[in-house]
Each structure stands twice: as structure tokens, then as C-alpha cells.
Amino acid sequence: MGSAGSGMGEREPEYDEAAIRFLEALWGEGYLSPGGSAEVDRVLMGLALKGRTVLDFGCGAGGISLHIARTYDPAGVVGYDVEQPVVDRARAAAAAAGLASVVQFVASPPGRLPFNDDSFDLVFSKDAMIHVADKEWLFGELYRVLKPGGRLAASDWLIAHDGEPSDDMKAYVAAEGLSFGMASPRRYLAAMTAAGFVDASAENRNAWYREVARGELERLRGSLYAEAAAAVGEAYVEKNIRTWAAMQKVLDSGEHCPTHLRGSKPNGRAP
Ligand SMILES: C[S@@+](CC[C@H](N)C(=O)[O-])C[C@H]1O[C@@H](n2cnc3c(N)ncnc32)[C@H](O)[C@@H]1O
Known part of the structure; x- marks a missing residue:
């Protein structure tokens, strides 16, 4: 999110x-993605992961997989992503942290996940499902790799409605330049239910992120500018300042709604 131009x-x-x-x-x-470990903990609130197996779908550079491994004492975490640079970065971080025996990172092209049916107790994902436009396929696949009785706990960037995106939303998505396939909470919940998830729920996090994003834009323009420019160059930072300004409009209108999602795979036993 923010930045430039998926797949390996x-x-x-x-x-x-x-x-x-x-x-x-x-x-x-x-x-x-925004919010750091506190937002990850909020997505995971109330879930007991000790001794459990976790898939981090769209793990990116691995900070979240490592946080889960350090904090929740799982049996293992598998971070999965479709892009090689982020997985290389994640593997190096796991090795440096001495966590390579608990956290593995897997890269493979978009499509069927390289995991057997019924593999994980928890599927976690943070702000990555936005890159998969076919939500019905996505939730079918996440359901397949979950063990019976397993849980889905995720955050993602949704659009508030199923209609034509506003001009502001079109301008924001164009500014990102990323392969966004945004969909509404209604479509996510229908796709989860169609896949077989029960107790599917969605919690709108717009009110939280619209204020956090305002602070991010302020930092980009001010206290963070020099550090970011030293890391990636001024033109890159300027482009992202324009992207953040475009994003703030659709956060303020409520059309862009970061959302937490939960669902369970029935355990198959008679109630
Ligand atoms: C905004 S980043 C979030 C990364 C990480 N979850 C985090 O919060 O730091 C989105 C991630 O989704 C990954 N992604 C894109 N298309 C994907 C796909 N089809 N399946 C899984 N991950 C994908 C990207 O490579 C990227 O690492």
C-alpha cells in the first residue's frame, strides 16, 4: 500500500x-500496513494461539508473522506471499531474530495455495486480500486450507458499497497504482458464507484509520520527510504524499473502510 506497481x-x-x-x-x-503490532493484536483479540498452526496470508516483509511467533507461542507460523522481494526480506528477518525454526516463509505465484486441505488452525491476513479481486475464490481457498474448527481473523481494505466507485475513489486507486480489487463488506460476508464459514462478521475500522492516516500524512510532510527521502528519494515521497492526500478524501467520506473480518470453519461434529 502506498508506493508503486503482483505476482512473481x-x-x-x-x-x-x-x-x-x-x-x-x-x-x-x-x-x-498500518497500525503495527497493536492493530495485529486487535485483529487477534480473544483467540488462543498457543500450540496452534497459523497461516499469514499475504505476509509481506514478515513483521506480523514474527510478532505472532514471539507473542502467541504458536506451534508454527507460515507466512505466504506471491512476491519474492518481501519473502526474501521476511526470511532474513526471521533468521536474524532466531525464529527460523518457528516461522517459515513460502513464495508462490497467485493461484491455488501451496498447502494441503485442513492444514492450519488459524488463517490470519492483514491488508493483503485487497489484491485478490475474486473474493469468492479467495475465501473458498482459505476455507480449504483451514482445519475443521479453525478460525479466520483478518483485516483488509474494503469499499463501502457495491456501486460505481466515486471519482475520489477512482483517483485514489489510480494514485496507488497497485492491483487493488476492492469489494464491499456485503460481498466479503456473502463470499465467506458461500465458502462455508459460519459466524462471519465484519467490523468497520474507518474511524480508527482515518485519524491514523491523517497523522501519517502529517509525518510524511514533516518529521518523516527527510528520513523517507533518504531511503527512497524525494520524488518517491512526493508521489506518496499525493497518494495519501487522495486516500484521506475517501477515508473522510467513509467510502474506504478498513475492516476486520472473522469466520469459523465448522468442526464437522454434530452439535
Ligand atoms: C499491503 S501489503 C501487507 C503485507 C503484510 N500483511 C503486512 O501487513 O505488513 C500486501 C501484501 O499482499 C501481497 N499479495 C499481493 N497479491 C497477493 C495474492 N494474490 N496472494 C497473497 N498475497 C498477495 C503483496 O505481495 C504484499 O506483500
């Missing part, structure tokens, strides 16, 4: 070295 192989990575450096300067080491 033929296409150039969207989250390349410059994007990683820029987003880490803004959001913290290993984080390519």
Missing part, C-alpha cells in the same frame, strides 16, 4: 525494495 515471475513486483523501505519507514520494520 513475469510481472515486476509491486512491493519492491523501494516500496519496502518506504513503507517500513512509515509503519515500522517488517510492516507493510
Whole structure:
């Protein structure tokens, strides 16, 4: 998010070295989305992960997978992403932290996930599902790799409605220049339910992020400018200041709604 131009192989990575450096300067080491570990803990609130297996779908540079490994005492975390630079960065961070035996990172092209059915107790994802336009396929695939009785706990960037995006939203998505496939809470919940998830729920986080984003823009223009420019160059920072200004409009209107999502895969036993 923020930054430039998914997938491994033929296409150039969207989250390349410059994007990683820029987003880490803004959001913290290993984080390519806002809110840091506190927001991750909020997504995971109330879930017991000790001894459990976790998939971090769209793990990016690995900060979240490492935070989960350090904080929740899981049996193992697998971070999955479709882009090589972020996975390389994540693997190096896991090795440096001495966590390579608990956290593994897997890169493979978009499409069927390289995991067997019924593999994980928890599927976590933070602000990555936006890159998969086919939500019905996505939730079917996440359901497939969850064990019976497993949980989905995620955050993502949604659009508030199913209609034509406003001109402001079109301008914001164009400014990002990323492969966004945004959909409404209604579509997410329908896709989750169609996949088989029960107790599917969505919590709108617009009120939180619209204020956090305002602070991010202020820092980009002020206290963070020199550090970010030293990391990626002034033109790159200026482009992102324009992107953040465009994003603030659709956060303030409520059309852009970061959202927390929960769902469960039934355990198959009779109630
Ligand atoms: C905004 S970043 C978030 C990364 C990480 N979850 C975090 O919060 O720091 C979005 C991530 O989704 C990944 N992504 C893009 N398309 C994907 C796909 N089809 N399947 C899984 N991940 C994808 C990107 O490579 C990127 O690492």
C-alpha cells in the first residue's frame, strides 16, 4: 500500500525494495500496513494461539508473522506471499531474530495455495486480500486450507458499497497504482458464507484509520520527510504524499473502510 506497481515471475513486483523501505519507514520494520503490532493484536483479540498452526496470508516483509511467533507461542507460523522481494526480506528477518525454526516463509505465484486441505488452525491476513479481486475464490481457498474448527481473523481494505466507485475513489486507486480489487463488506460476508464459514462478521475500522492516516500524512510532510527521502528519494515521497492526500478524501467520506473480518470453519461434529 502506498508506493508503486503482483505476482512473481513475469510481472515486476509491486512491493519492491523501494516500496519496502518506504513503507517500513512509515509503519515500522517488517510492516507493510498500518497500525503495527497493536492493530495485529486487535485483529487477534480473544483467540488462543498457543500450540496452534497459523497461516499469514499475504505476509509481506514478515513483521506480523514474527510478532505472532514471539507473542502467541504458536506451534508454527507460515507466512505466504506471491512476491519474492518481501519473502526474501521476511526470511532474513526471521533468521536474524532466531525464529527460523518457528516461522517459515513460502513464495508462490497467485493461484491455488501451496498447502494441503485442513492444514492450519488459524488463517490470519492483514491488508493483503485487497489484491485478490475474486473474493469468492479467495475465501473458498482459505476455507480449504483451514482445519475443521479453525478460525479466520483478518483485516483488509474494503469499499463501502457495491456501486460505481466515486471519482475520489477512482483517483485514489489510480494514485496507488497497485492491483487493488476492492469489494464491499456485503460481498466479503456473502463470499465467506458461500465458502462455508459460519459466524462471519465484519467490523468497520474507518474511524480508527482515518485519524491514523491523517497523522501519517502529517509525518510524511514533516518529521518523516527527510528520513523517507533518504531511503527512497524525494520524488518517491512526493508521489506518496499525493497518494495519501487522495486516500484521506475517501477515508473522510467513509467510502474506504478498513475492516476486520472473522469466520469459523465448522468442526464437522454434530452439535
Ligand atoms: C499491503 S501489503 C501487507 C503485507 C503484510 N500483511 C503486512 O501487513 O505488513 C500486501 C501484501 O499482499 C501481497 N499479495 C499481493 N497479491 C497477493 C495474492 N494474490 N496472494 C497473497 N498475497 C498477495 C503483496 O505481495 C504484499 O506483500
